Amino acid sequence: MNSENNFLTEQEVYHHLTLSQIVTKDHRAAGVFEKYNLDFCCKGNKSLGEACKEKGLNAEEILSELQSVNIVPNENNLRFNDWELDFLVDYIINNHHQYVKDSIPVVSAHANKVASVHGKNHPETIELNKIFTVVYKDLKQHLMKEEEILFPYIKYLVKVKNNNSNPERPYFGTIANPIKLMESEHTSAGDNLFSIRKLTDNYTLPADACTTYTTYYKELKEFEEDLHKHVYLENSILFPKAIMLEEKIFNS
Numbered sequence: 001m002n003s004e005n006n007f008l009t010e011q012e013v014y015h016h017l018t019l020s021q022i023v024t025k026d027h028r029a030a031g032v033f034e035k036y037n038l039d040f041c042c043k044g045n046k047s048l049g050e051a052c053k054e055k056g057l058n059a060e061e062i063l064s065e066l067q068s069v070n071i072v073p074n075e076n077n078l079r080f081n082d083w084e085l086d087f088l089v090d091y092i093i094n095n096h097h098q099y100v101k102d103s104i105p106v107v108s109a110h111a112n113k114v115a116s117v118h119g120k121n122h123p124e125t126i127e128l129n130k131i132f133t134v135v136y137k138d139l140k141q142h143l144m145k146e147e148e149i150l151f152p153y154i155k156y157l158v159k160v161k162n163n164n165s166n167p168e169r170p171y172f173g174t175i176a177n178p179i180k181l182m183e184s185e186h187t188s189a190g191d192n193l194f195s196i197r198k199l200t201d202n203y204t205l206p207a208d209a210c211t212t213y214t215t216y217y218k219e220l221k222e223f224e225e226d227l228h229k230h231v232y233l234e235n236s237i238l239f240p241k242a243i244m245l246e247e248k249i250f251n252s
């Protein structure tokens with residue numbers, strides 16, 4: 001899908017590839033899946049056909065949207081799958097981790113304000129505030145673990161590969177251990193954000209929503225979309241490739 005000689009066939013898109021694999025082939029598919037609430041990261045191991053059947057969606061319609069994305073030239077189509085892992089790590093930190101760090105104080109201030117002003121008429125805003133507090137506390141810890149433990153080790157593996165030097169085993173034994181933990185933390189963040197989406201009825205504003213309320217829902221939606229892309233880059237590209245790199249280095 002992302003190169004002239006590498007188009008996906010309809011059969012592949014429908015049945016053979018998972019949603020996560022389709023996004024790996026062409027990141028622009030993420031936007032289409034987001035639009036239909038099709039999860040391509042934590043639960044992205046279903047084919048388009050299966051996922052549409054489950055959600056009662058028209059797969060034909062989504063396929064034609066994927067095709068239209070394909071014919072629109074996109075200069076921002078970043079080839080994450082071709083990048084060196086140390087570069088991908090820096091991209092994730094500078095783009096997605098920074099976004100989460102910058103958003104947390106802003107969104108939680110709005111979550112507090114909306115819950116205290118509108119909680120009486122819209123009790124779900126009180127619950128939303130509680131869930132968002134869990135999300136941001138968990139995510140802060142999660143980003144710290146990645147930035148201080150896992151990502152430096154991935155950069156170390158790249159360095160060992162490039163210098164052809166002798167590798168040393170990390171104190172956590174193998175990279176599969178921290179990755180397993182990071183993946184389960186991604187799943188719980190994704191689940192919490194899904195609860196937020198459900199509670200807000202897909203970010204649908206009530207008739208009496210003020211400007212803060214409106215901004216807050218936009219922020220929550222954007223936060224979820226960014227987290228999906230972020231988790232996708234880690235779960236579907238960075239982590240499997242880092243596991244393979246470690247295996248290669250220690251077995252060569």
Ligand SMILES: [Fe+2]
Nearest residue numbers: 146182186234
């Ligand atoms: Fe992560």
